[in-house]
């Protein structure tokens with residue numbers, strides 16, 4: 001039986017794409033290889049959002065050269081945001097068999113089929129066709145976990161779960177953030193029809209998923225390119241009707257596009273979690289302007305206030321870039337103050353790195369590396385203190401946890417506000433909602449006991 005290996009890094013959309021690749025290859029009759037060297041089909045699903053991610057991609061690709069030399073019939077594909085100019089890449093990496101644009105899962109599967117490596121009679125999953133509910137599958141992590149360098153998920157280090165599934169709602173982005181290479185690689189906004197997304201949500205529910213995460217580079221732009229136009233609130237209402245799904249999340253939002261209708265949908269729809277991923281990037285108007293963000297710090301504060309008024313207790317997470325060109329100490333302090341004031345539930349902080357081809361490449365990268373690191377660490381330390389305080393306030397409270405799996409003998413899952421909770425419990429909790437009383441709280445996770 002031919003084997004595959006999918007190596008994936010990057011955002012949740014990449015993780016969702018990689019999972020679709022794995023499922024497509026499994027449906028073709030491939031099975032997962034324990035080691036990359038043993039695979040007949042190797043897919044590197046890549047991210048170049050920061051220099052550190054890009055370095056890992058090229059390092060991984062170079063390391064496969066001897067593998068390909070030893071096994072020349074193996075099929076090696078480079079997919080994702082590293083694929084800018086396929087012709088130039090083909091000249092640079094002649095041992096790579098296919099270069100596939102981000103999210104083009106069908107293109108990847110077609111290329112594998114054309115390679116002649118696929119088994120003659122593709123394996124089919126009968127229960128998927130019959131529509132019969134299936135028992136929850138064992139967690140099948142991606143061949144390599146998706147690292148979010150700054151994310152709290154990575155700090156808590158829990159494996160991916162079949163209980164929570166990302167579904168891409170919209171590809172690409174029409175914004176012009178000057179530092180962003182993603183929109184250059186992924187192109188403009190293209191929404192999937194509501195019916196397609198609902199169908200996929202139904203299928204994932206039949207396979208045992210209990211949470212759907214609607215994904216987009218700018219998920220708030222969902223539907224404006226459809227005919228007739230729709231919006232994210234319409235999509236949330238439609239997915240809310242899917243039986244078997246207990247929870248819905250959506251990410252990532254753009255502060256300039258998150259509409260009052262969507263906030264109302266979060267307030268009114270019981271399955272939609274009170275959890276917003278709302279990157280602010282900077283708390284300084286001059287930096288925001290140079291970044292090409294379309295809001296001011298005051299407008300962002302007003303949006304947060306509107307969310308908190310409509311949805312009390314909502315968790316708000318954000319992204320910060322420190323050391324953007326021209327970020328003075330005063331500008332950095334504006335960001336620091338905003339973080340102190342808003343008290344986010346999670347902050348993903350990164351030091352700015354120049355991305356080739358972006359408009360910001362023309363700006364002088366004038367914040368020295370050690371100063372960028374100092375600012376990154378200052379944000380990190382501040383956030384650790386704040387989130388520790390927020391979490392400690394939960395001690396003694398009972399929270400609803402959707403159980404995603406087991407680690408070291410303990411069950412783990414997330415609250416509606418996306419906080420990771422561990423607890424001990426007899427029986428099979430996978431995919432179930434548990435009421436857990438919190439007994440201990442740290443910055444990256446909580447511990448509790450099941451209440452009767």
Ligand code: SF4
Pocket residue numbers: 173174175176177180181182183217218254
């Ligand atoms: S909103 Fe800005 S940062 Fe996000 S994908 Fe679009 S262009 Fe890039």
